[in-house]
Amino acid sequence: MSARILVVDDQAANVRLLEARLQAEYFDVCTASDGFEAIEVARNQQPDLILLDVMMPRMDGYETCAKLKADPSTRHIPVVMVTALDQREDRIRGLESGADDFLTKPIDDVALFARVRSLLRLKTLLDELRYRESNAAFAELHADINEEQAEGYQAVIVSADPRAAKRYATALPNSVTPSCYTDPAKAVAAARAGTDLLIVDLTAADYDGLRLCARVRSDAETRQLPILAVVSPDDVAKAVRALDLGVNDIIHRPVDAGELNARARTQLRRKRYADRLRASLDQSLEMAVTDPLTGLHNRRYISSRLRQALAGANNGGAPVSVLIADIDHFKSINDLYGHEAGDHVLQGFAKRMHAALRALDLAARYGGEEFLVVMPGAGMAEAQIAAERLRAEVADTPFLLEDGTDIAVTVSIGLAQAQVGETFESLLRRADVALYAAKHDGRNQVQAAEASAA
Structure with missing residues (x-):
């Protein structure tokens, strides 16, 4: 995995050493000698990861990290703080300033690159979500990677030692409700x-914690779940293997409560941000194919689905019919009662369509007061039954406005069943001709299209 990494250190020898190590692994490296330069380089070059020294003149690493995380243009870049300091207060302070990880000098190359690859994989995922969300129609993202939720988190802790699991649970933030398990199968469930x-104790000999992590990562239901693994400080191989399997973060035994709390909050904050990115993207995609007034599909979406259904029917698949419905004298409703009343009728009509049609039918607002329904697997007889049910549902019950006014509404409907080899345009044209016939013959009726000439 190649990426651009910013190395920040006021000691030129340290910079050259890290630069050589990273370039040997085919990373692109840029450098800075102090916090001010680091912020400027990060803004301009947008590295994929920052290795940040703590002890620097003018602005130390803690302040530099806090400023990077406060800047919208750089807050999404993972920061790994690198320092000779090894006190719990130093690690916690680094994590609370926004650092994604904290490494102590001298740095083990294997551990360093495992953590770098792990953070780069996560950044790639978040960057892809951010890119898709920013390019989705009607996107309005209000998520912030630094935002924390006050309450409502859940955590699963698995450890062969119930006392250790209880200590981990006690150390978690107050916003988290923990559940402890000694059985890995129950924890996965x-x-x-x-x-x-998910907090997994990898020091236990009673079960294979790495296999548990791999199982969680391979399951579609839990693939995005943050995993925090507890390892022995001298078991570098297991820590590296865990990171390569997709574990998000590592904490060493004996576990410090403050450090566990800080690392858990980092993972939860990041998960919440990713969840909101996905939710925003899903909402944007939904809006792109939905009519905002009625909640039905829009013209673009229904046209695509009809073409798919036609392709299936033309290749020997199930039949497909279409229904075009047009509300009678809709202009007079707007003229007599106002456009708000007209919107109310359109919304009510959409609800009645859902009630009258089959579950697999696809309904859309095709334009104005005209609606199109694609009916997969339906022949003309089935389509006529559904169309007549819809017509009666509309005609038999007036639409009630908020002021108590009743509006009598009727609908005219044209039907057509696709013929072998028929095009999208031809099918809609025949249904539209049938709709015109229903209008011409007195409205409030269903007309079926004639077969096209061979």
Whole structure:
């Protein structure tokens, strides 16, 4: 995995050493000698990851990290703080300033690159979500990677030692409700049922914690779940393997409560941000194919689905019919009662369509007061039954406005069943001709299209 990494250190020898190590692994490297330069380089070059020294003149690493995370243009870049300091207060302060990880000098190359690859994979995922969301129609993202939720998180803890699991649970933020398990199978089941964080004790000999992590990562239900693994400080191989399997973060035994709290909050904050990115993207995609007034599909979406259904029918698949419905004298409703009343009728009509049609039918507002329904697997007889049911549902019950006014509404409907080899345009044209006939013959009726000439 290639990426651009910014190395920040006021000691030129340290910079050259890290630069050589990273370039040997085919990373592109840029450098800075102090916090001010680091912020400027990060803004201009947008690196994929920052290795940041703590002890620097003018502005130390803690302040530099806090400023990077406060800037919207750089807050999404992972920061790994690198320092000779090894006190718990230093690690916690680094994590609380926004750092994604904290490494102590001298740095083990294997551990360093495992953590770098892990953070780069995560950044790639978040960048892809951010890119898709920013390019989705009607996107309005209000998520912030630094935003924290006050409450409502769930965590699953698995450890062969119940006392250790209880200590981990006690150390978690107050916003988290923990559930502790000694049985890995039960822990996985709990994770699949829904949780926000999984803490796995990899020091236990009673079960294979790495296999548990791999299983969680391979399951579609838990693939995006943050995993925090507890490892022995001298078991570098297991820590590296865990990171390569997709574990998000590592904490060493004996576990410090403050450090566990800080690392858990980092993972939960990042998960919440990713979840909101996905939700925003889903909402944007939904809006792109939905009519905002009625909640039905829009013209673009229904046209695409009809073409798919036609392709299937033309290749020997199930038949497909279409229904075009047009509300009678809709202009007079707007003229007599106002456009707000007209919108109310359109919304009510959409609800009645859902009630009258089959579950697999696809309904859309095709334009103005005209609606199109694609009926997969339906022949003309089935389509006529559904169309007549819709016509009666509209005609038999007036639409009631908020002021108590009743509006009598009727609908005219044209039907057509696709013929072998028929095009999208031809099918809609025949249904439209049938609709015109229904209008011409007195409205409030269903007309079926004649077969096209061979």
